[in-house]
Amino acid sequence: MENILVTGATGNVGRQVVSQLLATDVRVRVMARSPESAGLPRQVEVVRGDLTVPTALDRCLDGVDAVFLVWCAPATAVAPGVAQIVKHARRIVFLSNLTVRDGIEEQAYPVTTLHAKIERLIEVSGVRWTFLRPGAFASNARIWWAPQVRAGDVVRWPYPGAVTSPIHERDIAAVAVRALCEDGHAGAKYILTGPQSLTHRDQVRTIGDAIGRPLRFEEIPPEAARREMATIMPASIADMLLDAWQNVEYAGSATVGKPAPVTPTVAEITGVPARSFRDWAVDHAVEFQQ
Numbered sequence: 001m002e003n004i005l006v007t008g009a010t011g012n013v014g015r016q017v018v019s020q021l022l023a024t025d026v027r028v029r030v031m032a033r034s035p036e037s038a039g040l041p042r043q044v045e046v047v048r049g050d051l052t053v054p055t056a057l058d059r060c061l062d063g064v065d066a067v068f069l070v071w072c073a074p075a076t077a078v079a080p081g082v083a084q085i086v087k088h089a090r091r092i093v094f095l096s097n098l099t100v101r102d103g104i105e106e107q108a109y110p111v112t113t114l115h116a117k118i119e120r121l122i123e124v125s126g127v128r129w130t131f132l133r134p135g136a137f138a139s140n141a142r143i144w145w146a147p148q149v150r151a152g153d154v155v156r157w158p159y160p161g162a163v164t165s166p167i168h169e170r171d172i173a174a175v176a177v178r179a180l181c182e183d184g185h186a187g188a189k190y191i192l193t194g195p196q197s198l199t200h201r202d203q204v205r206t207i208g209d210a211i212g213r214p215l216r217f218e219e220i221p222p223e224a225a226r227r228e229m230a231t232i233m234p235a236s237i238a239d240m241l242l243d244a245w246q247n248v249e250y251a252g253s254a255t256v257g258k259p260a261p262v263t264p265t266v267a268e269i270t271g272v273p274a275r276s277f278r279d280w281a282v283d284h285a286v287e288f289q290q
């Protein structure tokens with residue numbers, strides 16, 4: 001029986017990876033910084049660990065065959081952390097992102113640079129790897145808008161017409177589980193999206209439908225948005241998002257007015273079509289309710 005270590009298991013995708021792995025015949029171990037509050041199923045072995053403390057990773061990695069790697073730790077910890085992981089694991093499935101470009105030194109954003117660096121370290125290590133490169137998570141809507149929707153019927157946000165193809169965390173996890181448990185995914189870089197390009201305004205409307213309460217989108221200028229966004233996410237992520245949305249909506253770039261890309265990869269790998277943003281909003285409706 002394979003032993004699989006899941007990192008980021010208290011997060012959006014990792015929690016789903018754990019729950020879907022439990023339906024297979026592998027043994028699941030989880031690295032958690034605070035095992036006592038991780039809230040994971042009893043069947044899972046929870047081991048205390050932190051990606052920024054490479055010497056303490058051994059007890060998480062001991063006897064592990066494969067690792068699902070989510071990197072939310074600082075960039076300074078990447079090299080020692082990845083070096084420790086590749087010493088133990090034969091297979092790594094890494095949660096990267098869609099903005100990583102192959103074959104270039106200068107990536108567009110700090111998080112892209114971070115993910116490209118991790119990909120490179122894994123690639124040269126000799127382990128079997130699969131990189132998941134999802135676009136925007138549907139679950140961003142919870143972080144961005146749930147507090148406003150719980151408080152009222154108005155969502156104040158910039159760039160109503162900016163488009164993404166939001167992907168349900170369950171679909172990212174379903175691809176991850178295939179890549180962790182099956183042969184045939186080594187060396188693959190999977191670009192993952194949801195099934196439909198939607199504007200911010202569309203997404204807010206869909207959440208309103210799911211909770212049975214019409215929501216109004218009120219556009220705010222980017223400078224005001226940046227201040228508010230910096231209270232719920234790192235400033236570098238707020239800057240990245242604002243830059244991306246501006247390019248899509250206003251900047252006269254080739255992408256203006258075009259839908260966001262949609263890939264068939266989720267269905268190709270799992271045999272099941274990617275879930276819609278409406279599915280996601282229904283699954284998470286309670287988190288938006290007053």
Ligand SMILES: NC(=O)c1ccc[n+]([C@@H]2O[C@H](COP(=O)([O-])OP(=O)(O)OC[C@H]3O[C@@H](n4cnc5c(N)ncnc54)[C@H](OP(=O)(O)O)[C@@H]3O)[C@@H](O)[C@H]2O)c1
Pocket residue numbers: 007008009010011012013014032033034049050051052070071072073074095096097098111133134135136137140
């Ligand atoms: N949001 C998007 O649209 C999007 C799109 C593409 C890619 N991504 C990438 O997806 C990843 C985030 O995935 P997610 O949303 O599933 O995660 P998340 O919900 O943000 O949760 C972060 C996870 O990382 C763990 N973690 C944080 N610091 C750690 C450390 N020092 N050592 C060990 N574990 C640590 C947290 O564990 P604790 O319980 O210990 O805090 C938690 O389980 C990021 O790399 C992001 O760039 C996001």
